[in-house]
Amino acid sequence: MFGAALPFSFAMPESKPSAEAWGSRIGLILAMAGNAVGLGNFLRFPGQAAANGGGSFMIAYFISFLLLGLPLMWIEWGIGRRGGRFRKGHIPGMFAALWKHPAAKYLGVIGLVIPFVVLCYYTVLMSWTLAYTWFSLAGNYWGLTTQAEMAGFLTSYQNISDASAHEFWVPFLFFFLSIGPTIYVLSRGISSGIEKLAKIGMPILFVFAIILMVRVLTLGPGENGVSPLQGLEFIYKPDLSGLGSAKVWLAAAGQIFFTLSVGMGTLQTYASYLSTKDDIALSGVATAITNETAEVVLGGSIAIPAAVAFFGVSGAMAVAQSGSFNLGFVAMPIVFQEMPFGGRIFGAMWFGLLYFAGITSSVAMATPIVAFFEEEFGIDRRKTSWTIGGIAVVFGVLTMLLFESGFLWEWDYWAGTFGLAVMAVIEVILYMWVFKPENAWRSMHLGADIRLPNLYKFIMTYVTPIFLLIILGWWAVTQAWPTLTLTDCPEGVAAGTLCSQGSVIPEGMAVYVHLSRLLLVAFIAFFLVMIRIAWKKNGYDDYADFIEVGPDGPFRAGSVTRPNPSAPQVAHAHPAYVSPLLPEHGDDLPRT
Amino acid sequence: MNTGLLGILTPILFFAVGTSALALSQRADGAVKGLTAAGGVLSIVASLALLVRMILPVEVSDGATFFLVTSWTFVLGTMVWSFAKILKAQASRNATPDPDDDMTAYERVPPTA
Numbered sequence: 191m192f193g194a195a196l197p198f199s200f201a202m203p204e205s206k207p208s209a210e211a212w213g214s215r216i217g218l219i220l221a222m223a224g225n226a227v228g229l230g231n232f233l234r235f236p237g238q239a240a241a242n243g244g245g246s247f248m249i250a251y252f253i254s255f256l257l258l259g260l261p262l263m264w265i266e267w268g269i270g271r272r273g274g275r276f277r278k279g280h281i282p283g284m285f286a287a288l289w290k291h292p293a294a295k296y297l298g299v300i301g302l303v304i305p306f307v308v309l310c311y312y313t314v315l316m317s318w319t320l321a322y323t324w325f326s327l328a329g330n331y332w333g334l335t336t337q338a339e340m341a342g343f344l345t346s347y348q349n350i351s352d353a354s355a356h357e358f359w360v361p362f363l364f365f366f367l368s369i370g371p372t373i374y375v376l377s378r379g380i381s382s383g384i385e386k387l388a389k390i391g392m393p394i395l396f397v398f399a400i401i402l403m404v405r406v407l408t409l410g411p412g413e414n415g416v417s418p419l420q421g422l423e424f425i426y427k428p429d430l431s432g433l434g435s436a437k438v439w440l441a442a443a444g445q446i447f448f449t450l451s452v453g454m455g456t457l458q459t460y461a462s463y464l465s466t467k468d469d470i471a472l473s474g475v476a477t478a479i480t481n482e483t484a485e486v487v488l489g490g491s492i493a494i495p496a497a498v499a500f501f502g503v504s505g506a507m508a509v510a511q512s513g514s515f516n517l518g519f520v521a522m523p524i525v526f527q528e529m530p531f532g533g534r535i536f537g538a539m540w541f542g543l544l545y546f547a548g549i550t551s552s553v554a555m556a557t558p559i560v561a562f563f564e565e566e567f568g569i570d571r572r573k574t575s576w577t578i579g580g581i582a583v584v585f586g587v588l589t590m591l592l593f594e595s596g597f598l599w600e601w602d603y604w605a606g607t608f609g610l611a612v613m614a615v616i617e618v619i620l621y622m623w624v625f626k627p628e629n630a631w632r633s634m635h636l637g638a639d640i641r642l643p644n645l646y647k648f649i650m651t652y653v654t655p656i657f658l659l660i661i662l663g664w665w666a667v668t669q670a671w672p673t674l675t676l677t678d679c680p681e682g683v684a685a686g687t688l689c690s691q692g693s694v695i696p697e698g699m700a701v702y703v704h705l706s707r708l709l710l711v712a713f714i715a716f717f718l719v720m721i722r723i724a725w726k727k728n729g730y731d732d733y734a735d736f737i738e739v740g741p742d743g744p745f746r747a748g749s750v751t752r753p754n755p756s757a758p759q760v761a762h763a764h765p766a767y768v769s770p771l772l773p774e775h776g777d778d779l780p781r782t
Numbered sequence: 783m784n785t786g787l788l789g790i791l792t793p794i795l796f797f798a799v800g801t802s803a804l805a806l807s808q809r810a811d812g813a814v815k816g817l818t819a820a821g822g823v824l825s826i827v828a829s830l831a832l833l834v835r836m837i838l839p840v841e842v843s844d845g846a847t848f849f850l851v852t853s854w855t856f857v858l859g860t861m862v863w864s865f866a867k868i869l870k871a872q873a874s875r876n877a878t879p880d881p882d883d884d885m886t887a888y889e890r891v892p893p894t895a
Contacts, residue, residue, distance in 0.1 A: 215872060245849045252853065420841045426853070428845030469871065476864040482857045639871035 211463050217385035219476050222460055224388040224550030226451045226481040227395065229315060232544060233514035235445060235485045236494040239425045240510040242441045246432030248425070250442035254657075255482065258443055261646060261654040262452040262614060263478045265621050267470040268634045270461025276736035279462040279561030281455045282721045283736070285616075289624045292732040295721050297620075300613045301455035302559055302717045306578075307605035307710065308454070309555040310585040311598045316548035317361065317368035319541045321347065322519060324364070326537030331523050337509070340520040349594045361590055368545075369586065372552045373579030376560060377572045380463055384553055391546040398543035399488040405529075405536055406496045412528070414502040421495030424503060436664070443661050449485055450478060453610030453617075456554040459561050471638040484547075492540070493517050496525045518544065556582070566724035585709075592706075595699035596690045600706040603691055608670055611662045618655045627651045676700065793832035800825030827855050 212218040239247050273284030281301020285294040325331055334340050346355035375383040409418045432438045451457060461470060497506035497517065509521045518540075526537035556578055563574045589598045621630050631647050669691075672678035679689035688695045690703055730736065803822030807815050831851040838847055 215868065219868075245845065248849055248853055252856065417839050417841065419839050422838070422850055423842040423846045426846040426849040427843060428849055469868075472864060472867055472871065475860070476868060479857060479861045479864055483861050486857050487854055639867060 211380060213381035213385055215468075215473065217381070217389055218460070218464070219473055219480065220392045221384050221388035221550070221554075222457065222473070222477040223480040223484075224392050224395075225456050225460065225554035226449065226477065226551075227392070227484045228449075228451070228547050228551040229319075229518075229544055230445075230448050230514075231481065231485040231489040231547060232399070232492065233518045235449065235489045236425065236492075237510040237514045237517055238441050238445045239490060240494055240507060242438045243429040243432030243435070244423075244425050245428035246430055246435075246438055247442055249430075249433060250439045251445060254439070254443040254446040255478075257649055257653050258657050259446040259450050259452070260475065260478055261650045262447075262618070263450060263457070263474045264471065264634055264642070264646075265618060265630070265650060265654075266452055266457040267461040267464075267474045268630060269617060269621050270458030271464045271466070271468070271470055272633060273458060274462030274464060275466065275738055277565055278736065279459045279565060280558050281458060281613075281617075282562070282724075283565070284458055284462070285620055286730070286732070287736055288620045290733045290735075294620070295725060295732070296718060297616055299714060299717045299721060300609060300616065301458070302562060302721075303710070303713050304453070304605050304609045304613060305455050305555040305558050306582075306717075307601050307609075307713060309552060309559075309578075310582050311589050311601050311606075312548065312552050312555060313369045313372060313582060314365060314586050314589050314593075314598065316372075316545060316552055317365040318347065318519065319544040319548055320368045321361065321364035322523070323538050323541040323545060326523070326526065326534055326541055329534055332527060332534075335524055335527055337516075337520055337524065340523055341516070343523075344515075344519045350591055351594065362587070365586060365590065366583070368549075369552075369579065369583060372549055372556070373575055373582075375549075375553050376556050376579070377575035379571055384460075384557070387553060388550055391550050395543050395546040395550075396484070396488070398539045398546070399484065399492065402536060402539055402543070403488055403491045405532075406492050406499075409496070409499050409529070412499040412502075414500075414505075416498055416502050418495035418499035420503065421498035421506065422491070424494055424498055424506065425490050440661060440664050443657065447610065447614070447661070448607075450481055451551065451554070453612075453614035454555065455558045455613065459558040460554065462561070466636040468637050469639040470636075471634055471642050472640045475640075493522060497521050500525050500528055562720075562724075566728060592699075592702045594696060595702035596693060596695055597702050597706045599691055599693075600703050601710070603669075603673055604707070604710055608662075608665060611658060611665065615655065615658045615662055618650070618658060622651045622655065676703065789832075789836060793829040793836075796825050796829030796832065800827075800829060823855075823859075827852055830855060 212221075239251070269284050269288065270279075273279065273287055276283065276287050278284050278287055280298070282295040282298030284301075285298040288294065331340065331343050334343055343355045346352045347361055350358050350361060375387045377383065378386070406418055411417045447453065464470065494506060494510065494517075497509050501509060501521065506521075509517050522540055523537060526533040526540070529536060556575065559578055560571060560574045563569045563578075564571050589601070592598075625633075627647055627650070630650070631642075634642065669678070673691055676688040676690055676695065678691055679687055679694065680692050683689060683694060688700045688703075695703060725732075800822045803818050803825060805822075807818035807822060810818055831848050834851050835844065835847050
């Protein structure tokens, strides 16, 4: 849609007609950006900025972007594209291609478990946005003008057993309506599904966000006499004293980490559909900065300014600090009701943009798993997509049924927060240290439209991993241990009470928290077994290069030839194809 | 809010100086290029900050205005730059298509398809 309207062509050469490849460069960038732009851009970012000193947070945020976000973006694109040349669109294969050691593939299990678990609960969160889009249009929450009333409306939706505002089947209906399109798009493949969705969804998301931003910033002062423009002061106020606080730096680095969707395994899978003649350096920058535009310019100019206008500065601060979902699902609906005209439409736009942000991300989450089963077991993409979607539905429903116990937030913490940092540490070490900085650096520049500043080689090798290890260590000490031991209680809670991530676990529900952990372990075990089966079945040698997918190689489209499991696994190239493999490390570099 | 003639002319002047410096930097090399470009960017940011200062209410401090303009300029400026570069590179690629381009396309189909 967006691409078609442009007066210039981003089209990739027509000689790449494969269904499993990107059709255009704009489609690739929009899909990558769609993967990154999610609920966090519009909900988490404003809350974090407001709660961590505004201006000082922004400085730490941009420095983190340059030292952590951009380098990780390039690293993940590089790992992905390199994996793709060996027909490995999944992390176990990519890691094995970087490190010729039996452990490499098993380390990659994290790149299958994380996206799968996040998919299961993210689609539930996404269904809330779809439901609220409808509730806004239908005016279901009209008349609930206090935070307590709106909180009750949200709680009734989240907790299936609480039918005070919603029948028990309503959340399930929206969940099925929400996850259905995700699975359908996934089953359509890269160019016909994911790329098309990104070309439609991303422009809609940006248009909705721009309309909302203009509407919010042009609202008159609320009952408190406070202008929404003062909300910008709330986010950007200069408080340089905050730069000395570790908390501010960690919050900023954490936000950069989440917003770019690094450590998930999805960017790598998308990049695996690129060839060495495609640029990843400039495309990586374009993707990251498109996400930043959605976050800083749009995300920072909607929820907080609106909340400031209607609740005053202190009220908005309280809302932002009470949680991102309260800001989006409790405060914003009140704001829409107070708008002089078009409140329902603007409400639908707000939740609609969150839905589009969610669906482009959820599709990406399933891609690494689909790629794994498709590539290693030869299962048809459509079948794999619907099977994985079906399993995600089962666990999504379980998440909804057990929401009250903190089941969803437990998965969100271990897979969607802590796991991402673990994954990022592993991949940086493998790519920059095991694969060697020189190889990584040259690999990133294959087909590049820009030359990355040499300083970034140093940053990626030393600064980014140290930064990541500090974040991981800090989280392990301050959050992971209390979360693991169920002692992360808010102040004033009696000793011995079981809590998870700052909330008291309701009586008798702790067993479900343990169940969620048990399931995580079970998922890890399942994927470990699948990796082992795949390696055995395909006869991979842990100490040799994978067979390279040359243009006339064994996996050329239409070919049914498979590598002989008993054949030695050595770097292979078709005679007509000048392999760019280097003798050492299998680097993607021309011999010249 | 300063909307006097000087208040309007000052940001325009800063903007003109900034864009000129950026244009000049393209013809220079080494440290001169970097310094001229940096000066140009700073000048443009200053001009935008002055303009935005005129729009925002007095409750928004000068410091907040500066942070806002700097961060938005960085983000939007980099986005425009990156897409302009992509456009240019793509135009160049389209003008001289590589006959062997399909040689590196990894057409990945299920092995049993």
